[in-house]
Amino acid sequence: MKKITALLLCFLTLCTCSVTAFAAEPEAEETNTVISVTVPDNHKITVTADSARVFYEGVSGEEFTVERLSEPRLLIRAESGKVIKSVMINGEDVTEELHGGYLDLEAVYEDKVLTVTTEDEPVARDDTYTVKGKVTLNGQPLDEVDLELRSTLKTTKTDKNGNFVFTDVEPGKHSLTALRDGKVIGYLSFELKKDNKADVVLLEDGTYTVSIDQNGAGVELHLTLNEEAGTLAPTEIGTIEKADPNSPQTGDNTNLSWWWLLAVLSATCIVALETLSRKKTA
Amino acid sequence: MKKLFALILTVVMIATMSTTAFAANTTEGEADITTSIAPTYTVTIPADVNVQFNATETSFGAIEVEASQIHPDKCIKVELTSDGKLENSIDATKVIPYAIKDSEGAAFASATYLTEGDKTELSIHITANDWNAAYAGDYSDTVTFTVSYEDK
Known part of the structure; x- marks a missing residue:
């Protein structure tokens, strides 16, 4: 009887126990992603110039390669009979920044287009x-x-x-x-x-x-x-x-007829002297 | 000995019994059986990306939840950790600051997701001024996405 009681107790114990099943929750996971970028070493300055030339490091050209973040100095020179009218960098007017013909650019961080326009410069030729x-x-x-x-x-x-x-x-x-x-x-x-x-x-x-x-x-x-x-x-x-107008001038071409007369007289004298000299010898 | 065994069994039974509350007029007994199914989910995170020079905004892809089976009281949390600056490969003192933003333009740090299809579009932002000041060279940064299963 005691055995049966013990068995019953065991059975009851099993029946009344909560059955708790624990599911494993996912652990946090880490994943890495790389963001990358390349910044170029240099940039191009493309020149569009009408009747003007642009120089960089003493050499003229239509396209210059400059180091990134460098501050290049460009010389902008109008051709004969012209003067600089406007200078644009990437569409921005920088004419006022010209100094003695030079344009000092700020640190270059992108490609640039330099546009130069000129206009005629009247020349007074009366006095030189x-x-x-x-x-x-x-x-x-x-x-x-x-x-x-x-x-x-x-x-x-x-x-x-x-x-x-x-x-x-x-x-x-x-x-x-x-x-x-x-x-x-x-x-x-x-x-x-x-x-x-x-x-x-x-x-x-x-x-x-x-x-x-x-x-x-x-x-x-x-x-x-x-x-x-x-x-x-x-x-x-x-x-x-100014030179004294009365003093002899090299290359003086005034009174040419007198000079010619003097030359003819001189030649005549030389011929006459030569003739006399030959007669005496004979 | 048998008495002792019976006593121990009785104590064990009492200790392990579920506490069952009976309604006043109910005579039925109940046994609770609690179980839990492991959650499953797949989260896609952005892949490596190369930002084009001078681009102020670049798509970084999206964080997206796929095939989600999670507990109603739980959520999937994705956190992003980054230095916020791209370092020069040769000189670490030279950096390019950047920000990772969501589709509404807010800086992204973390987000929680509940159902399949939930996603956040991300983009990388570098200001024009920061580009302009950047020295030549190769830059990179590693961002870490931490995906965790958390209470709502």
Whole structure:
């Protein structure tokens, strides 16, 4: 009987127990995803210029590759008989930022399109002057440097003392470009004006006004080259005096008939003397 | 000995008995059997992505719940952990800040999902100023998606 009671108790125990089944809940899972990006090393500056040339590092071109975040310095030079009208970078007008012909760009972070437009520059040809001078670098004469003067294109080369001469230069806006081995090493943008005395003034836009003494024959400039900035700065100016009209001039072509008469008389005298000399010998 | 065994069995029985509440006028007995079915779900998270240079907004794909069988009191939670900056592969001091946003433009940190088909579209945002200031080079960052099963 006791056994049966024990068995019954066991059965009851099993029947009345809660059966709890625990399902395993998922554990948190981590997954990694990579986001990547490549920032280019350089960018392109594409040039669209009407009657103007753009130089970067002394060389002109229509497309330049510049290092990302660099601040390139571009020289924008109008062709002969033209002046810069507007300069746009990616559609934004930056004409006011031109300084002495140079445009200093802010850190370049994308490709850019540079658009340059020009307009005609009337040239007064009634009076012309001589512009001469000397080019120095760190106080030393700069020889064998090609110089290009515009508006009307004139070219020359400095001599061993750094001297140069341009004749028949009309008043108006000009640029003077110094080149070595075809690369621009210096640039000067200036306006030549008649005035009461020779003078040179640096304007806010980085260009110069060079005044000529209207009683003089031209100006003499001392130009200092700054290679790093790529500029030619006039540091001294003087007047070239007009020659005395009464003094003999090389290449004087006035009173040509008198010169011809003198030549004929001289030839006659030589022939007469030669004839007399032969008669005496005979 | 038998008495002792019977006593122990009685104690065990009492200890393991379910507590059954009987209605006042009910005479039937009940035994609770509780069980639980393991939840199943599949969550898709965004794959690796390469952001194009100068793109201020790039699709990052979506977090999406597929084939979900979860308890009504539970939810699937997806958390995103990121530094918020892409590091240069050569110089870790050079970074590009970014943000991961949902389709409404809010910064995404986490979201909970209940049913199959629930999803969150994500996008990567880098401001123009941050692009402009970025140095050249390759950048990357690893974001971690943590998927967990939690109470609502």
